[in-house]
Amino acid sequence: MYIDPHIHMVSRSTDDYVRMARAGCAAITEPAFWAGYDRSSPAGFNDYFRQLTDFEPRRAAQYGIRHHTWLCINPKEAEDPVFAREVIALIPSFLANRNVLGIGEIGLNKNSRNELQVLHEHLQLASDHGLMVLVHTPHLEDKLKGTRLIMDAIASFPKLDPGRVLIDHVEEHTAKLVLDRGFWCGMTLYPDTKCTPQRAVDIIEMYGAERIWMNSAGDWGNSDPLAVAKAQMEMRRRGHLEALVRKVTFDNPNTFLSQSGRFDCTPLRPTAPELVR
Amino acid sequence: MEHRARVLDVAAFLDRLDRAQPQPQPQAPSPSSSQQARSPSQQSSPSPIEDFRVAAFRKAVAILGDGQTDRARRVLELLSDPSTEPIAAAHSKGATGAFDPKGAHAS
Numbered sequence: 001m002y003i004d005p006h007i008h009m010v011s012r013s014t015d016d017y018v019r020m021a022r023a024g025c026a027a028i029t030e031p032a033f034w035a036g037y038d039r040s041s042p043a044g045f046n047d048y049f050r051q052l053t054d055f056e057p058r059r060a061a062q063y064g065i066r067h068h069t070w071l072c073i074n075p076k077e078a079e080d081p082v083f084a085r086e087v088i089a090l091i092p093s094f095l096a097n098r099n100v101l102g103i104g105e106i107g108l109n110k111n112s113r114n115e116l117q118v119l120h121e122h123l124q125l126a127s128d129h130g131l132m133v134l135v136h137t138p139h140l141e142d143k144l145k146g147t148r149l150i151m152d153a154i155a156s157f158p159k160l161d162p163g164r165v166l167i168d169h170v171e172e173h174t175a176k177l178v179l180d181r182g183f184w185c186g187m188t189l190y191p192d193t194k195c196t197p198q199r200a201v202d203i204i205e206m207y208g209a210e211r212i213w214m215n216s217a218g219d220w221g222n223s224d225p226l227a228v229a230k231a232q233m234e235m236r237r238r239g240h241l242e243a244l245v246r247k248v249t250f251d252n253p254n255t256f257l258s259q260s261g262r263f264d265c266t267p268l269r270p271t272a273p274e275l276v277r
Numbered sequence: 278m279e280h281r282a283r284v285l286d287v288a289a290f291l292d293r294l295d296r297a298q299p300q301p302q303p304q305a306p307s308p309s310s311s312q313q314a315r316s317p318s319q320q321s322s323p324s325p326i327e328d329f330r331v332a333a334f335r336k337a338v339a340i341l342g343d344g345q346t347d348r349a350r351r352v353l354e355l356l357s358d359p360s361t362e363p364i365a366a367a368h369s370k371g372a373t374g375a376f377d378p379k380g381a382h383a384s
Contacts, residue, residue: 079366079367110367110369111358111363111364112363112365112366112367113363113365114366115367116363138372139371139372140372140373140374141356141373141375141376142358142372144353144354144357144358145357145358145360145361148361149363171349171353172347172349173350173353173354173357193372199349202349
């Protein structure tokens with residue numbers, strides 16, 4: 001059994017839900033993300049948030065998978081702060097939904113001043129409402145600089161406890177930086193541009209299994225919704241104890257996400273007939 | 278075996294880069310010079326014009342063989358933007374894989 005704490009199921013078909021359920025996925029969390037194009041209006045985001053809080057949990061439940069979500073305007077769409085502010089203003093109206101865990105995936109993309117401003121406004125919202133935060137760190141050459149800028153931004157909000165903030169997409173050059181400042185860190189098992197299962201297990205062997213998790217960030221690009229299950233296999237292949245496998249892929253996400261008071265990974269009865277076809 | 282395959286992928290990529298280098302045009306011999314054929318290796322002195330990603334890639338490969346530890350971290354740091362201040366504005370959304378010292382990020 002495992003939890004995938006970062007996956008974008010709105011861009012995946014039910015075939016993936018079937019595969020994930022058979023591989024032992026008990027629960028997922030889905031941060032709001034960039035659809036591959038810039039949405040043209042705040043109304044578009046309103047519809048997206050409805051999809052994340054209403055339709056997608058019901059779709060996941062058919063496969064016995066509990067679905068949770070995080071809300072935000074993604075850093076890739078944050079270069080227009082006026083537009084971003086209109087979207088952020090929509091979020092409070094969705095917070096009453098039981099599957100909303102917090103604000104995410106916020107962060108930076110190209111490390112611009114406007115992106116940083118929008119990040120600050122998201123952090124203010126999280127601080128005002130006592131919400132947890134899921135952070136996206138930039139891709140490739142922008143990641144190291146962006147991770148430092150993000151952590152400094154979070155530190156400027158004294159009510160935000162680092163123990164309730166997950167900084168995702170860490171790699172070998174950012175994992176220790178994140179852990180040393182008291183945050184949780186996520187390793188994303190995504191082809192070419194992020195970690196492999198092998199490197200993720202290396203990072204665990206180097207830095208330990210505390211405050212760390214793995215996720216697939218499966219989305220509309222070349223990605224693998226079974227990446228966490230494959231990482232479990234890599235750990236077993238290396239002879240790690242099953243307790244460690246469970247800790248990193250189930251207990252740790254459960255511990256972190258349960259701080260929201262809303263995360264549920266208890267078994268859910270599936271109903272979809274294709275699970276047994 | 279899987280890492281042998283990966284090393285071969287990198288080796289083949291570097292070979293491909295070599296083959297893609299522009300070759301100088303052969304010069305017509307002067308009347309006073311002997312009619313001596315140049316070997317292919319003499320004719321093919323490359324004049325590499327490498328983009329910043331290839332230059333960074335070659336430096337990363339050098340790290341793999343330098344005998345020191347923490348190679349993955351050092352390669353990632355090599356490829357990273359070393360600046361610390363936010364940029365004025367983002368004019369693109371994508372990343373390239375290596376820091377371009379002559380690009381928008383240059384201070």
